[in-house]
Amino acid sequence: MTPLLAARGLGKAYARAGWRRGAPRTVLSGIDLAIGEGECVALIGRSGSGKSTLARLLMGLEDPDGGAVLFRGAPLAGLDRGGAKIFRAAVQMVLQDPLSAVNPRHGVGRILAEPLRHLTDLTAAARQARISDVLDAVGLDPDAADRLPGQLSGGQVQRIGLARALATRPALVILDEAVSNLDAPRQVDLLDRLASLRRQDGTAFLLITHDIRLARRFADRVVVLSEGRIVDSSACRPGLALSHPAARELLDAVLPAAPGGL
Amino acid sequence: MSAKVLQGKVLQAEVLQAKILRAEGLSVETWRTTWRGREPVPLVRGVDLDIRTGEVLALVGASGSGKSLACAALLDVLPPGTRRTGGRILLDGAQAEPAALRGRAVASVLQAPRTAFNPLRTIGGHATEDPGKPGRIAMAEAFAAVGLGDDPRVPDLYPFQMSGGMLQRAMIALALMSRAPFLVADEPTTDLDLVAQARILDLLAGLVRARGLGLLIVTHDLGVVARLADRVAVMEAGRIVETAPAASLFATPREPATRALLAAHRALHAVPAAEAVA
Numbered sequence: 001m002t003p004l005l006a007a008r009g010l011g012k013a014y015a016r017a018g019w020r021r022g023a024p025r026t027v028l029s030g031i032d033l034a035i036g037e038g039e040c041v042a043l044i045g046r047s048g049s050g051k052s053t054l055a056r057l058l059m060g061l062e063d064p065d066g067g068a069v070l071f072r073g074a075p076l077a078g079l080d081r082g083g084a085k086i087f088r089a090a091v092q093m094v095l096q097d098p099l100s101a102v103n104p105r106h107g108v109g110r111i112l113a114e115p116l117r118h119l120t121d122l123t124a125a126a127r128q129a130r131i132s133d134v135l136d137a138v139g140l141d142p143d144a145a146d147r148l149p150g151q152l153s154g155g156q157v158q159r160i161g162l163a164r165a166l167a168t169r170p171a172l173v174i175l176d177e178a179v180s181n182l183d184a185p186r187q188v189d190l191l192d193r194l195a196s197l198r199r200q201d202g203t204a205f206l207l208i209t210h211d212i213r214l215a216r217r218f219a220d221r222v223v224v225l226s227e228g229r230i231v232d233s234s235a236c237r238p239g240l241a242l243s244h245p246a247a248r249e250l251l252d253a254v255l256p257a258a259p260g261g262l
Numbered sequence: 263m264s265a266k267v268l269q270g271k272v273l274q275a276e277v278l279q280a281k282i283l284r285a286e287g288l289s290v291e292t293w294r295t296t297w298r299g300r301e302p303v304p305l306v307r308g309v310d311l312d313i314r315t316g317e318v319l320a321l322v323g324a325s326g327s328g329k330s331l332a333c334a335a336l337l338d339v340l341p342p343g344t345r346r347t348g349g350r351i352l353l354d355g356a357q358a359e360p361a362a363l364r365g366r367a368v369a370s371v372l373q374a375p376r377t378a379f380n381p382l383r384t385i386g387g388h389a390t391e392d393p394g395k396p397g398r399i400a401m402a403e404a405f406a407a408v409g410l411g412d413d414p415r416v417p418d419l420y421p422f423q424m425s426g427g428m429l430q431r432a433m434i435a436l437a438l439m440s441r442a443p444f445l446v447a448d449e450p451t452t453d454l455d456l457v458a459q460a461r462i463l464d465l466l467a468g469l470v471r472a473r474g475l476g477l478l479i480v481t482h483d484l485g486v487v488a489r490l491a492d493r494v495a496v497m498e499a500g501r502i503v504e505t506a507p508a509a510s511l512f513a514t515p516r517e518p519a520t521r522a523l524l525a526a527h528r529a530l531h532a533v534p535a536a537e538a539v540a
Binding site for chain 2: 046047048153154155181182183184185186187188210211212213214217249250252253254255256257258259260
């Protein structure tokens with residue numbers, strides 16, 4: 001079966017800054033990753049391992065230097081206007097910092113309507129109905145549509161970002177550290193909501209995080225990224241079987257559940 | 263009781279020897295404007311905190327419970343739009359002006375290391391305004407204590423050339439250079455990845471042991487509490503609802519707020535039963 005979204009030998013390098021340009025710095029190399037329909041994959045790695053760069057390449061926000069991203073078998077670079085619109089509606093993303101991801105002068109309703117206006121052909125009334133639906137799905141009051149982002153708490157704005165990503169009924173949602181900044185009760189609440197959305201709609205997720213606890217709780221499969229390469233991967237159930245030193249380092253850094261190893 | 267008021271020029275030696283920093287009845291409010299005029303909105307209500315040298319006190323609570331504001335009130339660095347409406351700070355039982363204690367008796371480490379530094383100055387430039395020899399020696403000592411001593415280039419680096427973990431170490435080094443007996447750390451590891459977080463927590467625990475620092479650590483992560491804290495104060499809606507030794511708080515939480523935090527914490531640590539997801 002063709003995977004929903006796949007990376008084939010993906011590589012990316014950034015030029016060094018400054019007037020004396022050295023060799024470009026390689027951020028990603030030889031990335032092969034496939035996400036099936038309805039699958040939930042966690043991409044874990046330390047800061048600077050290339051997680052967010054990979055997310056931007058998968059979203060088509062940047063072009064890779066080598067390799068290709070395939071959306072249902074078709075390379076992203078070769079998509080025509082109509083194909084790109086379908087891709088944008090099918091693959092959505094939630095970013096880490098919620099407040100910088102929304103226009104502070106737009107009401108929540110307008111923020112949520114934006115992807116619907118551009119990526120779907122819903123009527124105005126149908127858009128309103130969809131907005132109420134997604135607000136409900138992320139556990140926010142429909143009245144929130146009239147508020148500005150500044151009038152909501154950080155956790156609420158993060159759920160607005162999630163609602164916006166879900167508005168077009170995407171096949172895949174990329175969560176780039178989207179739950180890392182929330183406190184534990186909110187993390188658990190949000191992950192449980194996402195799990196129930198998965199059961200309902202069969203949405204696939206790519207959860208990008210440095211917290212192996214979140215990955216273990218939510219994903220089917222964990223992929224470990226270290227210094228721009230995929231170094232290890234494992235199914236989450238029955239238990240994680242990771243052996244690469246970079247993966248062990250992340251596992252060992254999990255803080256104790258109780259004092260003194262109770 | 264005629265409490266001796268410490269303010270302005272305090273005896274530095276006396277401050278460095280202090281054993282207990284106590285905050286009593288800290289209250290902070292903001293206000294909203296309605297058609298009837300200004301209405302006060304309480305944010306922190308009567309918070310008592312006891313920080314003892316050689317001990318780690320953790321202040322925990324959900325987002326928005328007032329943890330950071332209580333700390334800011336303790337240090338007298340409240341953000342604009344809020345004001346302290348009550349409470350006093352006692353250093354070894356003597357009432358003190360928070361502004362006089364800051365940087366002398368209490369040093370602080372903030373959450374986002376990248377915004378806490380001047381981007382146009384090197385780390386060494388932050389550490390010592392006086393480039394003389396005593397300053398350089400103190401700097402070298404502090405950098406060695408936080409694990410930045412091995413690389414001689416560190417003082418010449420600018421903040422953008424350093425990782426978040428290195429910057430947080432540098433901030434702790436700057437706090438140590440003040441030789442203050444108390445350290446307030448507001449979410450010191452929230453912006454770091456788990457590996458860097460574990461190392462910073464090890465460092466803080468080591469400093470508390472080796473130097474007898476009194477540490478107040480603000481966090482929403484009970485994992486941090488489990489790793490580090492001796493005592494825990496739980497905040498909810500601006501009040502401290504429960505204070506207990508860390509072990510007994512995990513074993514027998516009394517308040518609903520504590521139980522809710524613990525339940526979420528344990529849910530993250532437990533591997534959920536294999537859910538059938540089609």
